[in-house]
Amino acid sequence: MLMIIQTYGTMLLKAMGHTLLLCLLSLVFASVIGMIFGLMNVGHNRALNFIGTVYVDAVRGVPLIVLAYFIYFGIPTAIQQGLGIMSFRLSPLQAGTIALSMNCGAYMAEIVRAGIQSVDRGQMEAGRSLGLSYGAGMALIVVPQAVRTMIPSIINQFIITLKDTSILSVIGFPELTNVGKTVMGNTFKPLQAWAIVGIMYLIVITILSKVSKQIERRVNRGR
Amino acid sequence: MADKADVKISVKNLKKNFGSLEVLKDISLEVTEGEVVVLIGPSGSGKSTLLRCLNQLEKATSGQIVIDGFDVTDKRTDINKVRENIGMVFQHFNLFNHLNVLRNMTLAPVHLKTLSKENANNKAMQLLERVGLSDKAGAYPSQLSGGQKQRVAIARALEMNPDIMLFDEPTSALDPEMVGEVLAVMKELARDGMTMIVVTHEIGFAREVASRVIFMEGGYIIEEGTPEEVLDHPKEPRTIDFLSKVL
Numbered sequence: 001m002l003m004i005i006q007t008y009g010t011m012l013l014k015a016m017g018h019t020l021l022l023c024l025l026s027l028v029f030a031s032v033i034g035m036i037f038g039l040m041n042v043g044h045n046r047a048l049n050f051i052g053t054v055y056v057d058a059v060r061g062v063p064l065i066v067l068a069y070f071i072y073f074g075i076p077t078a079i080q081q082g083l084g085i086m087s088f089r090l091s092p093l094q095a096g097t098i099a100l101s102m103n104c105g106a107y108m109a110e111i112v113r114a115g116i117q118s119v120d121r122g123q124m125e126a127g128r129s130l131g132l133s134y135g136a137g138m139a140l141i142v143v144p145q146a147v148r149t150m151i152p153s154i155i156n157q158f159i160i161t162l163k164d165t166s167i168l169s170v171i172g173f174p175e176l177t178n179v180g181k182t183v184m185g186n187t188f189k190p191l192q193a194w195a196i197v198g199i200m201y202l203i204v205i206t207i208l209s210k211v212s213k214q215i216e217r218r219v220n221r222g223r
Numbered sequence: 224m225a226d227k228a229d230v231k232i233s234v235k236n237l238k239k240n241f242g243s244l245e246v247l248k249d250i251s252l253e254v255t256e257g258e259v260v261v262l263i264g265p266s267g268s269g270k271s272t273l274l275r276c277l278n279q280l281e282k283a284t285s286g287q288i289v290i291d292g293f294d295v296t297d298k299r300t301d302i303n304k305v306r307e308n309i310g311m312v313f314q315h316f317n318l319f320n321h322l323n324v325l326r327n328m329t330l331a332p333v334h335l336k337t338l339s340k341e342n343a344n345n346k347a348m349q350l351l352e353r354v355g356l357s358d359k360a361g362a363y364p365s366q367l368s369g370g371q372k373q374r375v376a377i378a379r380a381l382e383m384n385p386d387i388m389l390f391d392e393p394t395s396a397l398d399p400e401m402v403g404e405v406l407a408v409m410k411e412l413a414r415d416g417m418t419m420i421v422v423t424h425e426i427g428f429a430r431e432v433a434s435r436v437i438f439m440e441g442g443y444i445i446e447e448g449t450p451e452e453v454l455d456h457p458k459e460p461r462t463i464d465f466l467s468k469v470l
Contacts, residue, residue, distance in 0.1 A: 125280055126317035126376075130331035130383055131307035140330060145321050 001192045008183045015179035016200055022096050022175060023162045029101035030161065034108020039138070041113045052109065059106035064167050068099040072171040092173035100168065104161045111157060115150035116142055148219055155212040159205055166201075176200060229255040231387055231418045232277065237286035239272055246272045248442035250286070256386075259419045261429040261450075264439035265465060270422040273439070274389050277420070278302075278309045290387065307337065310380030314392040316372040318364040324351070324375050325360040328382045337383065350378040354408050370401030377408055388412065390421040426469060430454055438462045 005012075040052035059067070072095035079088045090098075119142045127137035169178035180197035184190045232254040239247040247269045254260050262270040275281040277288060279295050279302050288295050293305045319327050328350065329343040338346060351357045354374040364372055373393055380388060390409065394402040406428050413419055413432045423429065429436050429450055436453040438446045438461075446459045457463045 120315075120317070122313055122315055122317035123319060126311075126313060126319070127331070128280065128303075129278055129306055129309070129311035130380070131303045131335055132331055133303055136334055140334060141319050141321075145319075148321070 001189075001196070004183060004187055004189065004192050004196060008179075008186075012176065012179060012183065012196065012200065015174055015176045016204065018093075018173065019162070019165045019175040020204070022093065022100065022165045022168065022173065023158075025097045026100035026104055026161055026165075027158055029097065030104035030108050030157075033101060033105025034112050037105065037109035038112025038116065041109065042116045056106045056109050059102050064099065064103045064164055065170055067103060068096065068168055068171050071095045071099045092168070092171045095171055096165070096168040096173045096175075100161060100164060103164065104157060107157050107160075108154070111150050111153045112146070114153075115146035118149050119145045151212075151216045151219060155209060155216065158212070159209060162205060162208065163201065231256050231258075231291060232420070233287075233289040234273075234277075235287045235289075237273070237276060237288060238284045239269070239276055239281060240284045246442055247276070247284075250442075250444060252437070252444065254418060254420065256418055257416045258434045259413045259417075259421065259432050260435045260437060261433040262420065262422045262437050262439060263424070263426070263429060263465070263469075264445075268439040269442045270439050271391050274311075274391050274420060274422050277389060278306050278311055280311075307335065307383050308385050308387060310377075310383060310385035310388040312373070312376050312380055312388070312390045312393045314395050316364070316369070316376045316396070318367075318372055318376055318379070320364050323361050323363050324356070324367075327364070327375060328379045331379075332382055343382065347378070347382055350381050351375075353411075354378050355404075368401060369397045370404045373397065373401075373405045374408055377405075377412075381412075387418045387420070390419065390423065392422050392424070394423065394425060424469065426454060426466075438465065440465070 037052045037055050040048040041056070043049065062070075072090060072092065075095075076088050076090050080086050116138075123141050123145065124134075124137045127141045128134070132140070165175050166177035169175060169181065172178070176197055180193055183197075184193040187193060230253055232252070234250055234252040237247055237250040237252075238245070250269075250273055252273075262273065264270050272281055276283050277290065277295075279288075283296050286296065290305055291308060293300050295302055295305055318324075319330065322330060325344065325347055328347040329338075329340065332338040332343045332346075333340050348357060348360065351360055354377060356371060356374055356378070359367065359371060359375070364375070367375065377388075377393075393409070394405050397405065402425070406425065409419070409421070409428070410432055421428070421433075431450075433450050435447060436450050437444055438453055438457070438459070440461050446453055446457060446462045453462065454466065457466055
């Protein structure tokens, strides 16, 4: 085990860096996607509701691994053949970020929708009765209160997304699980290799959830 | 009735449906400046819906509502602008739970730039003094009693300097011992000449403060007049029946 750490330590740490990079990028985009589609779903515009629902249902209804294959292999092929741009490629990081952002974004949209709907309707009505627009009521009154109830679910979703980065090993992105496979193949020590990889995930996720709990506590203090 | 210039609210043939349910069937009403109109009636009679139609929290199905000369049922009217002049107080207070009392009051005027932040704060402190809560400016809604919340809600509405105030069962969610403090604030407002429409079950308040009492049932105005006329000498059998149950 020590031997593996000595030989492959930096390689595994670098892979962990890739995992975190992919996760972080995806979370940023997913938060934006989730906010947009979540707001589309709580509004009263039927067309926007429809788009939001289709997006959420479609993405949630497809396994992440299929989505990743589709984006990594399918989309470039479509663009090459359809638009004739033969040089078009997606790097594994780009494709992985897109797939994971879309996937996580759909779940975030549901978290945002549920969070906003958990805020009493009277809050928006009070805001509107004072002359605020719908958008101002959302931004100043409803969303700040919704975020508080959303935080535990968001933390949960972040952790799931961090673990889901391992699925993107299938498109060749050199994240932790993918490098773990290499280490196993080189050393023929699957027990030790996967134990190390598992512990690395565990450490990072534990840190993430501890930090998140701290944030949650701070946000709730003013309640 | 006073002359046309004094009419603050004019409702003509207002109808409101929720799906197939007709809640308001044919309401016509005029309220002049400084009047205190009290709406009474059994639950489900459409009192609250009528009130909520006035500032378009509920969209009228048909009919016309003109407030301060603005036709709020007309889609081209900037309803947000009109609402700045119509304060509303809700049964469940609806204070913004994430903001302290001062921020509750100053949020809208500062955002809408009707007051500078400094002026909004000063005005809020004056209003809090008026409702007897100047020591609660930094408190969060969860730290207040029901009566205190409702007085803050009234102060919050007044912060926008409205010339009409709507009260939707302001004391119904309060413990009995807190009703008085809220009614006292409302009485003072009425004395100062605020145009008020109040949905309430407080018959005593209606008797003391109302310039007009309106009895509603089944989506219609059944009877209206001075408190003596409607409360002490009702003519309609349904009014008599209702009053015999609540008095």
